[in-house]
Amino acid sequence: MKRTLLQFLVAIVALAIAPFVLSLFHLNLLSEILILAIFALSLNVLVGFTGLVSLGHAAFFGVGAYTAGLVAQNLSSNLLVTLGLAIILSMVVAAVIGAFCMKVSGFYFLMLTLAFSQMIYSFIYQSTNLTGGSNGLSGIPRASLGAFQFSNAVYIFYLVLGVFFITYACLRIIVKSPFGQVLVGIRENETRVKSMGYNTNLYKYTAFVLAGGLGGLAGSLYTYFNGFIAPSDVYWTMSGAVLIMVLIGGAGTMLGPVLGAALIVSLETIVSSYTDLWMLIVGAVFIIFVIFFPKGIVGIGQSLYQKFKSNKQQSYERKQSRVA
């Protein structure tokens, strides 16, 4: 536990010095990765820990992002107000959608979440007066906290970084808690958990609302980061992209979604600078992962570590034998 805390601190320090070593472009890229990592972590609560595969998670991202933007435009650009309302509204939406989605399972769950998110998408897309429709919502004032304004990329980065670590730590605690263990139990064998007397539906529902709230949190950060939000971020392809981040990174682990987000964003940015056929390359990477590394990036790390450890074990044994 102590060591975990230590690593956590190391990671915080390493990332906190990023603005001093990274160029502005790379810093912005890192902010974007961290925002999408929070989004992927929120989906991981459903996909990785509870075993509910959702293809409609962009709905909450969008609700959070548009809420933050609209509140900043019309009410107050105070960070606590926009962030708070974004999270609350996305949780409310998640509570409504979740109430319906709990009735179905498997592919039907996947498709029902898709259906609801597409309904939210078409609402946002068609409400031109409220959301700007296909043009997106622009001219959103910068987030502020009292007199302080998050006016440049570095401030935004530290904001995102702070929220990221808080989210990560909270999720880790939740996963290790009895509540998290029940979720994992549901993923492994729902019938058994049910027979042990747990109200599995209630647990799943709570997880759904929690994931929705965190998705909204990520969405509102995206609004602060870009000062702009477009309906394409609520479209099903966004839900697909975040699902891929979770799966490629390694579902059901804490670091997997983070690494998945990092890989996808970097890949897309780097590849598309060289060729227009980036979808081909990204698609090929997905296929390679499914066939060769079904456990995702974390899985690769694990097997590498295992190899490394067994090598060390061997050399240790050799040393021992020499001594003898």
Added chain:
Amino acid sequence: MNVNKKLFMFFSLIFLVTLLAACGNSAIQSNSNSESSNTEESTEQQGENAGEGTIKVGSILPFSGVYASLGKDLSDGMKLYFDSVDWEVEGKTIELIEEDTEADPQIALRRVRKLMDQDNIDILTGAVSTAVAYAIRDDVDTNKLPYLASHAGGDDLTRGQRSDYIWRSSFSSWQIGHSMGEWAYENVGEKMYVAAADYAFGREVSAAFKDAYTAAGGEIVGEVYPPLGNNDYASYLTTISGVEADGVYGFFAGSDAVRFVQQYEQYGLKDKYTLVGSGWLVSEDLRESIGDAAEGIFASSFWDYSLDTVENQEFVAAYEEAYNRRPTVESLEGYDAARVIVEAISTLGGDVSDPDATVEAISNVTFTSPRGTIEFDKDTHHIIQNMYITETVIEDGRTENNVIHTIDSVQDPGE
């Protein structure tokens, strides 16, 4: 062991971060630069560029996704003009850096930040989707980056969202829709039905058309807004076939236009109502796919392949020789945008270090383009240009557009 594994993970993450840290100034430095408003530093930096004798033009266009063909045409048109001046103005070499926006505003924003922070471009151009232009608006404005919009037609870009650094050489929704209104009243009839794709552009264009048409004395008898990318118009067309009207104003583009025009004929509406619309309904790259169904459509645009002027014939001949296909209105937009940039650099004597001087130079550019004489409206930052009404006819077994009417110097009201 579990802990060790995590440690390994963290280190790999840190490794990834350092890997990302390629060359370049740190973000803190760049930020304090821009914050302490020291234009000295930035001019110094630009001066370096000038010393090397290169002017960097960044271009953001969609090369993948639904707008990919438009992006390609814009890019080809731009390159055709730069080729014609050997990529050189006032002894400076023009370096064109193209980035793919994928028609996704957030991705476009990411690319623009790369162009600004990594490539240190001097001038930005492009954007097909209006959403992309709005998305990058604030970043362009705060960084004082001269930006010449070469397609995105959303009205607000040169109205409510106007910026000192944003100028537009393409068109506005208003110009497209408004230009058809009066002509339709005089030549088609007193009652019209409006059908337009349900997105901001379609709504803006049809609203401008309705205003102009009703102001001229016409009556809109009904309207319908099918979703963008709607795949079957049967139901809408059946509804339209029951109304009393002289004509239908249709605003559709791309695959929507192909389906709408074809089905319009198949459902027998062509014999009942005259179909009018914007140039995209019968654009140069779609008519072959539409086939004979396009015959008899009247459309309004700011350029047409058939325009009978020396400048246009030269442009068309050069384009066809270079790419072995006909130019589209997007090719022309790219061609003109490149020329605006070159002319502006030329008046500056090749020194683009001061963004305010650069936009001032852009605002003064005027020349006779293949589309006719163009100049910028200094109040709105939007182009003043002729609009043309075309009629689609069948010639030698294929459809061709003919320019039948010209509306001179159309100026967007800017509010």
Added chain:
Amino acid sequence: MDIIGAQLVNGVSYGLLLFIITCGLSLVFGILGVLNLAHGSLYMFGAYLAYSLTVTYTQSFWIALLVAPIVVALIALVVERTLLRPTYHLGHLSQVLLTFGLAYVFHDIAKFVWGSNVLSITVPPIFSGSTSIFGQTFPVYRLIVIIVGIAIAVMLWLIQDKTRWGAIIRAGLSDKEMIGALGVNIKLVFTVVFVIGGVLAGFGGVVAAPILGIYPSMEFQTLILALVVLVIGGLGSIAGTLVASVLVGVVETFSRFLFPELSMFLIFGLMAIVLVFKPNGLLGKKVA
């Protein structure tokens, strides 16, 4: 009254077009348990090949109708043998990801080969006219689509219910190990079914292209619609897919007629309502 009738014909025709596009997806899911997200891409290849065959090479729609599905079937064969087979043991989600990756790859291949312009193909002269129904002008091709859709439905029903292959397939569906023990090569069954799915997708592409058009990203638009139809009908049920296709077609057509602004919303609303009341779709069986 006439307009209601005309809209009904529109709806049925559109619905059966959806069925032609979706039935292959439904068949593959029903028997292999694979949700093939590359189905839309196979459909797209059918349409693009039909374009090349009718415009560039042969000028004949009939040859395209015959050849394009065969070529798409070959693509499906390669996909099944090289990519899908090694992943059957990995579970549903892996195949979803795999076929989604494939859809990306196919998207760029199509862009590379055919460019990103909007294309279209014309139907043979005997289909291209219009006729009058309920006092409305109506394209003949739409009526042909109704007939083709019904023909495919009947054919699939006959194969499933009346032939030895159908029996094997139905058995394979309910007990994969049992059928293997009986000496039937289950791997071969899977391959054949996936290839048939490919043929149907390719055929759908050719038939739908004159109406829906050929353009970049057409496959994703079609895929979403096909998934909606599939789920409303119930996964794994061809009959359900048929019912759902016609239902979606009619509902969408009438919603465009009555509430044009809501049509995008309504189709997903319909799916949500069906799933809330019938969690396994209209005629579906329970799947994990």
